[in-house]
Amino acid sequence: MGIETSVANKKVKEVCELAKDKNPTLNSNLNSKTNTNSKGKKSRRRRHKKMVVVSPVQKLFNTCNEVFDSCSAGIVPSPDNIQKLKAVLDNFKPADVDLSPEMPHFQASEPGRAPVIRYLHLHECDKFSMGIFCLPPSGVIPLHNHPGMTVFSKLLFGTMHIKSYDWVADVSASTSVAVSPSTPEQPDVRLAKVKVNSNFTAPCNTSILFPTDGGNMHCFTAVTACAVLDVLGPPYSDPDGRHCQYYFDFPFANRSGTMMEYQFLKGEEEGYAWLQEREKPEDLTVIGELYGGPAIVEK
The missing domain is CATH 1.20.5 (Single alpha-helices involved in coiled-coils or other helix-helix interfaces)
Incomplete structure (x- = not known):
C-alpha cells in the first residue's frame, strides 16, 4: 500500500x-x-x-503595585487610583481565590470556645499587603486601628457587622475620665465619632478607610460565616511605628462630670463614643493558613 x-x-x-x-x-x-x-x-x-488570560487576583496585585507605587504612610492615593483599585475589588468573587463557605476555615466553633479566625496571606511588601480573613459564625476581629494607612475591604461572602470610628480632631485625650461606674479612673480615653454601624451582606461594594477619615478604627463581627479581602497600603510595620492598636469603646453618656465642653454635639451624643487603648484581647486567635488559589506572579 x-x-x-x-x-x-x-x-x-x-x-x-x-x-x-x-x-x-x-x-x-x-x-x-x-x-x-x-x-x-x-x-x-x-x-x-x-490572548493572555490574567486571573482576577493577578489583576489585583498588578493594580496595587500601580496604585501604591508612590505612596507611603499618611499619603493617600489619588482619587483616580482609588477608584481604579475599588473597581477591581468590586468585581471580585469568592471563586477568584478558590473560597467557599463549605471550607473548614468557616466551620462553627465548639460551644464555649472563641471562634478561630484564619488568615490567608496573598502578598506583602513595603508598599502594600493583601490577605483574606476567614471568619466562622460569631467570629470577631476586635476594634483596632490602621495608622497612616489607606485600607480597602471587600466582603466576598456572608453577612458581617461593621462598626467603625474616626477621632474627633478638636478634642484631645483625657488622662482622668470616668467612663464606667465599676472602673472610676480610665486613663487615655479619647472621643471618637461613629462612622459606620451596620450589617453588610455580600455582594456589596468595597469599603474604604483613610488615615484620618472613613472609619480608621473598626471592628468586624461575623453574623454568618464570611470572608473579607483586605488591602492595606502601607502594611503594618512595628519598626516604622505602624503597629496594630486595640481599643475598648464606651458610650458617650457614660462619661462623668460636666458636658459643657461638648456642647458642639448638639444632641447627637449617640453618634459618639469614648475609645480607650487596650492590650490585644486574649481570646483573639488568628491562625495563618496557606493560600490555595491562583498564583500571583511578582514581576
Missing part, C-alpha cells in the same frame, strides 16, 4: 506541474492562495499570543 500511494502522489504532482506550465494564471492563483493561507496562519498565531 505504501508503494502504490507513493506512485499515485507522484503522478498527481506531475499533472499539477504540467498544468501550471501551460496556464500561468493558475500558477499565480495557487501562489496567491498559498501566500494568503500563510498570512492567515501567522495572523491567527499572533492573535493567539496576545
Whole structure:
C-alpha cells in the first residue's frame, strides 16, 4: 500500500506541474492562495499570543503595585487610583481565590470556645499587603486601628457587622475620665465619632478607610460565616511605628462630670463614643493558613 500511494502522489504532482506550465494564471492563483493561507496562519498565531488570560487576583496585585507605587504612610492615593483599585475589588468573587463557605476555615466553633479566625496571606511588601480573613459564625476581629494607612475591604461572602470610628480632631485625650461606674479612673480615653454601624451582606461594594477619615478604627463581627479581602497600603510595620492598636469603646453618656465642653454635639451624643487603648484581647486567635488559589506572579 505504501508503494502504490507513493506512485499515485507522484503522478498527481506531475499533472499539477504540467498544468501550471501551460496556464500561468493558475500558477499565480495557487501562489496567491498559498501566500494568503500563510498570512492567515501567522495572523491567527499572533492573535493567539496576545490572548493572555490574567486571573482576577493577578489583576489585583498588578493594580496595587500601580496604585501604591508612590505612596507611603499618611499619603493617600489619588482619587483616580482609588477608584481604579475599588473597581477591581468590586468585581471580585469568592471563586477568584478558590473560597467557599463549605471550607473548614468557616466551620462553627465548639460551644464555649472563641471562634478561630484564619488568615490567608496573598502578598506583602513595603508598599502594600493583601490577605483574606476567614471568619466562622460569631467570629470577631476586635476594634483596632490602621495608622497612616489607606485600607480597602471587600466582603466576598456572608453577612458581617461593621462598626467603625474616626477621632474627633478638636478634642484631645483625657488622662482622668470616668467612663464606667465599676472602673472610676480610665486613663487615655479619647472621643471618637461613629462612622459606620451596620450589617453588610455580600455582594456589596468595597469599603474604604483613610488615615484620618472613613472609619480608621473598626471592628468586624461575623453574623454568618464570611470572608473579607483586605488591602492595606502601607502594611503594618512595628519598626516604622505602624503597629496594630486595640481599643475598648464606651458610650458617650457614660462619661462623668460636666458636658459643657461638648456642647458642639448638639444632641447627637449617640453618634459618639469614648475609645480607650487596650492590650490585644486574649481570646483573639488568628491562625495563618496557606493560600490555595491562583498564583500571583511578582514581576
